[in-house]
Amino acid sequence: MNPMRNVSVVQGDITTFDVDAIVNAANTSLRGGGGVDGAIHRAAGPQLLQACERIGGCPTGEARITPGFGLPARHVVHTVGPVWGGGTRGEADLLASCYRTSLALALEHGLRTIAFPAISTGVYRFPLERATRIAVREVTAFLSTHGDAIDQVTFVAFDRETFETYRRVLAEEQK
Ligand code: ADP
Numbered sequence: 450m451n452p453m454r455n456v457s458v459v460q461g462d463i464t465t466f467d468v469d470a471i472v473n474a475a476n477t478s479l480r481g482g483g484g485v486d487g488a489i490h491r492a493a494g495p496q497l498l499q500a501c502e503r504i505g506g507c508p509t510g511e512a513r514i515t516p517g518f519g520l521p522a523r524h525v526v527h528t529v530g531p532v533w534g535g536g537t538r539g540e541a542d543l544l545a546s547c548y549r550t551s552l553a554l555a556l557e558h559g560l561r562t563i564a565f566p567a568i569s570t571g572v573y574r575f576p577l578e579r580a581t582r583i584a585v586r587e588v589t590a591f592l593s594t595h596g597d598a599i600d601q602v603t604f605v606a607f608d609r610e611t612f613e614t615y616r617r618v619l620a621e622e623q624k
Contacts, residue, residue, distance in 0.1 A: 457602075469563065559598075
């Protein structure tokens with residue numbers, strides 16, 4: 450099966466997506482923050498913070514799951530991307546791990562439609578092109594082995610540059 454069949458990119462606000470799970474680019478405290486994290490907490494309501502506080506935190510490169518509460522999405526997978534520090538601190542492996550562990554968690558919970566933001570490419574400053582290649586590679590690899598269990602992975606680009614970068618990298622992958 451062609452794993453690219455189930456992968457797409459759209460430009461938009463991830464908090465509006467009606468999917469089994471949206472992925473949050475969280476921080477290790479899971480207490481909310483700026484960027485996509487802040488937007489998800491605002492849209493989900495205060496119960497999300499309470500659920501995150503019960504979990505207590507999450508190490509970089511791992512993922513945790515909560516309900517979606519006030520969101521259209523049924524669940525939120527909170528993953529903690531690496532802060533870019535020049536590339537010599539294992540950032541690429543940690544970012545790859547975010548995508549893998551998020552997808553594994555989705556699989557474990559029987560979730561079939563998942564939307565990802567561009568993890569670590571905002572405040573955490575991971576170079577966009579490199580991050581995009583890692584995201585596309587990991588999702589494609591995962592779908593090539595578990596594609597029957599997952600119907601759709603959507604990359605949600607908030608801005609035009611991110612959208613165009615994903616579109617280009619996905620097109621190269623489809624060749
Ligand atoms: P990080 O700290 O992991 O870098 P950010 O939230 O700062 O996380 O940025 C990650 C990406 O999420 C950036 O491309 C940013 O533009 C994007 N983003 C911000 N708000 C939203 C949103 N509501 N929906 C989708 N993506 C968003």
